[in-house]
Amino acid sequence: MSQTQTIYKGLAGGVVDTTAVSKVVPETNSLTYRGYAVQDLAAGKSFEEVAYLLWHGELPTDAQLALFTQRERANRRLNRSAQAVLARIPETCHPMDVMRTMVSYLGSEDPEEDVPTVEADLDKSLRLLAVLPTIVAADFRRRRGLEPIGPHHGLGYAENFLNMCFGEVPDRVIVDAFSQSMVLYAEHSFNASTFAARVVTSTQSDLYSAVTAAIGALKGSLHGGANEAVMHDMIEIGDAARARDWLTAKLDAKDKVMGFGHRVYKNGDSRVPAMYDALVAVSEHVGETRWLDIYTELAAAMDERTGIKPNLDFPTGPAYHLMGFDIAMFTPLFVMSRVSGWTAHIVEQARSNALIRPLSAYDGPIQRPVPA
Numbered sequence: 001m002s003q004t005q006t007i008y009k010g011l012a013g014g015v016v017d018t019t020a021v022s023k024v025v026p027e028t029n030s031l032t033y034r035g036y037a038v039q040d041l042a043a044g045k046s047f048e049e050v051a052y053l054l055w056h057g058e059l060p061t062d063a064q065l066a067l068f069t070q071r072e073r074a075n076r077r078l079n080r081s082a083q084a085v086l087a088r089i090p091e092t093c094h095p096m097d098v099m100r101t102m103v104s105y106l107g108s109e110d111p112e113e114d115v116p117t118v119e120a121d122l123d124k125s126l127r128l129l130a131v132l133p134t135i136v137a138a139d140f141r142r143r144r145g146l147e148p149i150g151p152h153h154g155l156g157y158a159e160n161f162l163n164m165c166f167g168e169v170p171d172r173v174i175v176d177a178f179s180q181s182m183v184l185y186a187e188h189s190f191n192a193s194t195f196a197a198r199v200v201t202s203t204q205s206d207l208y209s210a211v212t213a214a215i216g217a218l219k220g221s222l223h224g225g226a227n228e229a230v231m232h233d234m235i236e237i238g239d240a241a242r243a244r245d246w247l248t249a250k251l252d253a254k255d256k257v258m259g260f261g262h263r264v265y266k267n268g269d270s271r272v273p274a275m276y277d278a279l280v281a282v283s284e285h286v287g288e289t290r291w292l293d294i295y296t297e298l299a300a301a302m303d304e305r306t307g308i309k310p311n312l313d314f315p316t317g318p319a320y321h322l323m324g325f326d327i328a329m330f331t332p333l334f335v336m337s338r339v340s341g342w343t344a345h346i347v348e349q350a351r352s353n354a355l356i357r358p359l360s361a362y363d364g365p366i367q368r369p370v371p372a
């Protein structure tokens with residue numbers, strides 16, 4: 001290895017490009033989307049408005065939102081060929097495999113797949129944002145042996161999705177908590193899945209290929225898959241009284257504790273307070289505080305022992321469980337939201353492109369002759 005080469009293992013600390021989509025400031029635990037604080041967006045704006053903001057740079061006017069909403073609602077239905085593909089994917093696979101396969105399939109039947117203009121990419125982005133909830137809900141129901149429920153054009157994004165899953169629109173508390181999770185998950189600068197999408201885009205590949213790659217990256221438990229792992233851990237712990245012993249055994253074994261730590265935030269994740277409040281609201285509404293108690297005990301014990309704070313996946317795991325979702329679909333819920341951020345970055349990358357191709361420092365055998 002050359003003495004002059006600096007290695008940024010995991011690209012940690014390396015600044016790869018500029019972005020105008022979002023800004024993470026770890027020193028102040030702050031996150032803004034296009035200049036707006038994420039907690040203010042979560043408190044006062046719908047996911048549709050936030051997706052519009054991420055894609056267009058500004059919040060929509062009433063007229064722009066009406067048009068956007070109309071187009072989102074018109075694109076929710078899954079056509080027959082896509083329904084047939086979904087039916088052929090084994091129910092035994094992880095639901096993230098369904099997401100990856102379906103996005104790839106949707107690309108193959110889109111005549112605009114390889115049209116590289118901003119306008120065409122924003123159209124594709126809106127179509128994906130609109131149809132992914134229909135796929136997630138249909139997959140959720142088929143695994144429970146239930147018929148799918150089609151989209152309801154009179155309902156907003158969150159209400160419609162919850163209705164497609166559960167056959168009714170739940171109480172406002174649940175709808176609001178779910179909607180807030182969608183806003184909080186929507187975007188987070190150059191995280192691993194967004195970066196994967198940008199790498200694919202940088203080769204002048206298409207938007208569906210980039211989103212398919214991003215889904216693959218999000219599936220892993222060090223990234224989006226952590227929200228599922230958190231709930232499995234909480235179920236294993238079972239009772240807040242066991243949380244400290246469980247944690248001690250985990251840390252003594254040098255295992256990572258899911259839902260804690262972050263590559264960028266070292267003093268807490270800016271999105272956690274808003275999602276924690278949503279978890280409290282859902283727990284009180286459902287009348288089940290067991291997971292909240294485990295949350296509190298585990299977070300305190302982890303802080304005392306390591307100083308490492310929860311990330312967004314820590315409150316969303318139990319919140320989604322209390323909303324009635326199956327654990328294996330927690331990361332697909334993350335996809336439904338993050339597709340907005342991924343596609344904002346895809347458009348940004350394509351507009352100001354440079355092939356993403358870092359160097360490596362070779363440390364294999366020195367050159368040698370091939371044996372005869």
Ligand SMILES: CC(=O)SCCNC(=O)CCNC(=O)[C@H](O)C(C)(C)COP(=O)(O)OP(=O)(O)OC[C@H]1O[C@@H](n2cnc3c(N)ncnc32)[C@H](O)[C@@H]1OP(=O)(O)O
Binds near residue numbers: 222257258262264312
């Ligand atoms: C929405 C999201 O994607 S948020 C992230 C979701 N992922 C998780 O929750 C998985 C658990 N967390 C982790 O594995 C890590 O915190 C990551 C991968 C998210 C970030 O990791 P990095 O920035 O690479 O930090 P790194 O792994 O070097 O951690 C620094 C130190 O803290 C420790 N640490 C960090 N997170 C954890 C954790 N969750 N549990 C136990 N120890 C941890 C590391 O073991 C390391 O200790 P060491 O210096 O003694 O070796």
Ligand SMILES: O=C([O-])CC(=O)C(=O)O
Binds near residue numbers: 264
């Ligand atoms: O930024 C990261 O590395 C992971 C994360 O929190 C996210 O993608 O939301």
